[in-house]
Amino acid sequence: MNPPGHASGDEPDTWHLLQAVTTTSRANIVADIVGHPKGAPSVDELAKTNPSLEKDTIRGHLSVLKEVGVVEELVIPAGERTRGYPYKFYRLTERARTLFDSNDLFPESAWKRQYARLTRDAELRELERMPRPAPEQEHGDDPETEATAD
Template sequence: MKPPGHAADDEPDTWHVLQAVTSTSRANILADIVGHPKGAPSVDELSKTNPSLEKDTIRGHLSVLRDVGVVEELTIPAGERTRGYPYKFYRLTRQARELFDANGLFPEDAWKRQYDRLTKDAEMRELERMPRPVPDPDTSDDDRSEELTAD
């Protein structure tokens, strides 16, 4: 039996995806993902841009967004992690970008301009400079690895 809101090919249907992303908190998180300079912020970065939300609440919203196929999690392998720094990052899936573009949602240019206007402390600037993991082509939903490599 398929979970509610999933089409025959186990992909979430458009209605359930749009329903999930229109929650105010999830929409704000998505806007921050879209606007992020590397397109893949960590929970630490998302908590700085959403100070009214606890990190566990952000993780819960990200879980919902993962379940409906809107975001994917990128993880730095255990041997490559830096102590005290995030090792999980979140980016839009290719399918989500296509759906949003088709419906005029989360325009990348507008949200990048908005994100650039944020006042950022030294910690936030340091977090933004962190290299992001390169998605595994066998498990990732697309081939945007070039935009997620270190500067």
């Protein structure tokens, strides 16, 4: 018998993937990821676009979304980080994007238009300009991780 949320093997099943994005907060986070100009916001950016949520709450939602295969984490390697700036970014997995597209969920063009309407302060504009690591640059969790913004 598989644990809840997992089909054969260790991959979460489609039902649990969809269930994870049905809470309002997680749906808002997913919509912000989809609408983000670079498709991979940091927790700091998500906190700006979801002011009613604390950063730790956002991290918790991202953890759930990662666990069921909705998002993946992109990490800037330790030697390439800028102190005080985010080094973790979150984007949709290919599986989630395919599933959402086939069910008309989180249409990219609509959420990009919505995101473009946001009023951006100087900090958010600066965060948006940060380069994101390419998926092949990922190094996962690093023991030299700084205790600064993610």
